[in-house]
Amino acid sequence: MRELYLVIAYDTPDDRRRARLAKLLKGFGERRQYSVFEARLTREQWAHLKGKLEALVNKEEDVLAVYFLPPEAVGRTWRIGHEGLKRLEDPDFV
Amino acid sequence: MAEGGGGVGVVYVLENEAYLSKEGGTLKVSRRAGREVLLQKPLIAVEEIVILGNAVVTPALLKHCAQEGVGIHYLSPTGTYYAGLTRTPSKNAPARVAQFKAYLEPTWKLALAQRFVLGKIRNGLVFLRRNGAEGWERLKEALLEAERAQDEEALRGAEGRAADLYFRAFAELLPEEFAFGERSRRPPRDPANSLLSLAYTLLAKECESALLVAGLDPYVGYLHEVRYGRPSLALDLMEEFRSVLADSVVLSLLNNRRVTLEDFDDSEGFPRLRKEAWPKFLRAWEGRLNERIQHPLLGKRLAYREILLAQARILVKHLLGELPRYEPFAVR
Structure with missing residues (x-):
């Protein structure tokens, strides 16, 4: 099963929509900046997220982009201040 | 348990007074007293929750788990299984x-x-x-x-x-x-x-x-x-x-x-x-x-x-x- 690696960036003048977008995206990936998320998803999960984004975003007022990173670009990503995306299927202990 | 390939996201809750809730599309685990968040993880990646203490599970999270077939398992400190939510029998x-x-x-x-x-x-x-x-x-x-x-x-x-x-x-x-x-x-x-x-x-x-x-x-x-x-x-x-x-x-x-x-x-x-x-x-x-x-x-x-x-x-x-x-x- 190939995974998709994506970066999602958005902006909206509407406070409520901004909060709802953040809440939605927290369910799929990790927050990098106020309006930037990173996610590693299966195709089905991406289809699911895409449907929700389409329903939520206002095409007149908002901007949103999803950048798909090829595997070699993921490997070359240079980071400061945070670690790479956690593998979601790894077990957690709290 | 995942169909086909890929891993299974298991969350083990060892913290005795944990509070497990659903916040948006995430599983949130916090300490019961105080608001200290111990873990927040997308629910799409959670397939099993194993609880070893007296964690509280909110109704909203319980509902999500029941609908999506996510297992919740309570084990005693000696590892005995005493309660759980397993998926309902499949269509087979x-x-x-x-x-x-x-x-x-x-x-x-x-x-x-x-x-x-x-x-x-x-x-x-x-x-x-x-x-x-x-x-x-x-x-x-x-x-x-x-x-x-x-x-x-x-x-x-x-x-x-x-x-x-x-x-x-x-x-x-x-x-x-x-x-x-x-x-x-x-x-x-x-x-x-x-x-x-x-x-x-x-x-x-x-x-x-x-x-x-x-x-x-x-x-x-x-x-x-x-x-x-x-x-x-x-x-x-x-x-x-x-x-x-x-x-x-x-x-x-x-x-x-x-x-x-x-x-x-x-x-x-x-x-x-x-x-x-x-x-x-x-x-x-x-x-x-x-x-x-x-x-x-x-x-x-x-x-x-x-x-x-x-x-x-x-x-x-x-x-x-x-x-x-x-x-x-x-x-x-």
């Missing part, structure tokens, strides 16, 4: 009808019980041999005895003798301070037995979810008698995996001195793994389940957790008449 009703039919037919029931015993003894024998245990050859005799068994009594006799020989040889592999005379349970009387019991509880839980995913009823088994509240088919299926999964994790934790006598607490009159040592144990357990190995029958490399599901599916195929007999998973 023909599998369950066949399962009950086999249960009601004495010769079929015996043949299945025998397959599980043979799988257990054979894998136990290989495990002992590979670890250089003395006396592994003596299990060959018990294996022959189980193969020739004509009734349940003879089969159980062979199984009992094999188990006795097996644990005597297994105890010899442990560091001196952990060696034990015999397998004991309810309660386990020494630290090594206590770890074995924990591992068997976790293994039984894995087998139970594999059977449910495959469409079978974990409570109607062939080797283990049907009793109220006893997942006897899960206990049947785990037989062939006891040595390769549970015993091997215990052996390596003790022999590598990753778990030592200081990790046990004797205050209840029997040894219990201290709460602080649980993560070490669970990490080793999860590591083993995610290890990939060639499946002899399917010819594919699979994680052990997927092999459990594959075996449940092989059992379904046999019950539906697509395979002449159930083939237990055989380690090399």
Whole structure:
């Protein structure tokens, strides 16, 4: 099963929509900046997220982009201040 | 449990006063008093929640888990399973009808019980041999005895003798301070037995979810008698995996001195793994389940957790008449 690696960036003048977008995206990936998320998803999960984004975003007022990173670009990503995306299927202990 | 490839997201909650809730699409684990967030994780990646303390689960999270088939399992500090939310029986009703039919037919029931015993003894024998245990050859005799068994009594006799020989040889592999005379349970009387019991509880839980995913009823088994509240088919299926999964994790934790006598607490009159040592144990357990190995029958490399599901599916195929007999998973 190939995974998709994506970066999602958005902006909206509407406070409520901004909060709802953040809440939605927290369910799929990790927050990098106020309006930037990173996610590693299966195709089905991406289809699911895409449907929700389409329903939520206002095409007149908002901007949103999803950048798909090829595997070699993921490997070359240079980071400061945070670690790479956690593998979601790894077990957690709290 | 995931269909097809990919891992399974398991969250183990060891914090005693944890509060588990659904926030948007995430699972949030916080300390009950105060608002300290211990973990926030996308729910799409959570397939099992294992709780070892008195965590509170909110109704919204419970509803999500029930709808999406996410398992919630409460274990006591000694590792006994006492409550849980498992998925409802799957749509594969023909599998369950066949399962009950086999249960009601004495010769079929015996043949299945025998397959599980043979799988257990054979894998136990290989495990002992590979670890250089003395006396592994003596299990060959018990294996022959189980193969020739004509009734349940003879089969159980062979199984009992094999188990006795097996644990005597297994105890010899442990560091001196952990060696034990015999397998004991309810309660386990020494630290090594206590770890074995924990591992068997976790293994039984894995087998139970594999059977449910495959469409079978974990409570109607062939080797283990049907009793109220006893997942006897899960206990049947785990037989062939006891040595390769549970015993091997215990052996390596003790022999590598990753778990030592200081990790046990004797205050209840029997040894219990201290709460602080649980993560070490669970990490080793999860590591083993995610290890990939060639499946002899399917010819594919699979994680052990997927092999459990594959075996449940092989059992379904046999019950539906697509395979002449159930083939237990055989380690090399």
